[in-house]
């Protein structure tokens with residue numbers, strides 16, 4: 001690597017706001033050295049983002065960084081893990097310092113908020129892309145997985161669903177005619193997801209299965225059902241949608257509910273809870289500042305049934321085109 005690239009690393013990545021006591025050796029050597037507490041398991045997750053594919057060339061680098069890190073932290077949240085460390089492999093066509101400075105502003109803002117320390121990485125020349133590996137800690141045997149859902153368990157989601165798809169529609173200029181203020185709100189919801197880190201930790205010992213909504217509720221819940229060997233009934237009328245989404249959909253409630261069922265990159269948690277843990281759930285989540293809404297129940301079977309007033313609802317959501325009417 002050219003010496004000016006060492007300078008870049010020193011200037012942009014080695015200086016950072018987070019200094020954890022469990023990092024014995026940080027950026028600068030061949031490896032980082034990390035202390036894993038006795039009785040903890042390490043939760044590890046990697047995601048790659050390629051320019052032109054996962055984000056547009058024109059996207060603010062600070063937002064690229066924030067969204068990339070938030071999406072990774074969401075994977076830790078979905079396992080009930082506490083974020084600890086992150087490494088960053090960055091490929092860029094040239095040493096674009098303006099881009100790097102903006103990128104680091106966004107990256108370290110999120111890193112500081114969640115107290116996750118950048119412990120190493122790699123910097124290479126090539127088409128713009130980034131790969132993040134986050135590592136978190138979870139008490140031995142207490143991680144939330146996708147395979148523990150049982151018949152009768154209640155199905156919940158955190159926060160609201162659908163806003164991210166609305167923001168994406170604004171971004172792609174496919175949104176209906178709406179006030180500029182609402183368009184900006186939805187764009188922010190798309191660009192700046194809130195990983196449910198505290199909620200994930202609070203769900204340890206309470207949820208039977210969990211994951212984060214990255215591909216859309218229906219698709220992601222399907223993963224829990226597959227891994228757990230069960231089916232589910234969902235009542236769309238119970239789905240939490242924001243007042244802004246209803247305005248965005250021009251008060252077409254069913255369109256808002258369809259968005260909530262299919263919107264990806266929400267980074268809310270979807271999880272299942274045995275009925276006898278309901279009270280414990282309310283107590284646990286009250287400390288995390290995040291609402292959770294019961295939207296259905298696990299049943300025997302292998303598919304998702306949508307119901308309204310006890311009757312099946314035959315919404316065709318496969319390949320659902322969000323704004324074609």
Ligand code: ADP
Nearest residue numbers: 001009013027028029030088090120121122123
């Ligand atoms: P090596 O040749 O041993 O792979 P490098 O020259 O690639 O080492 O990197 C030097 C140091 O800088 C290492 O500690 C590495 O982890 C760190 N580093 C390189 N690129 C990044 C980056 N984008 N973010 C954080 N740390 C980085």
Ligand code: MG
Nearest residue numbers: 001121122123
């Ligand atoms: Mg290297």
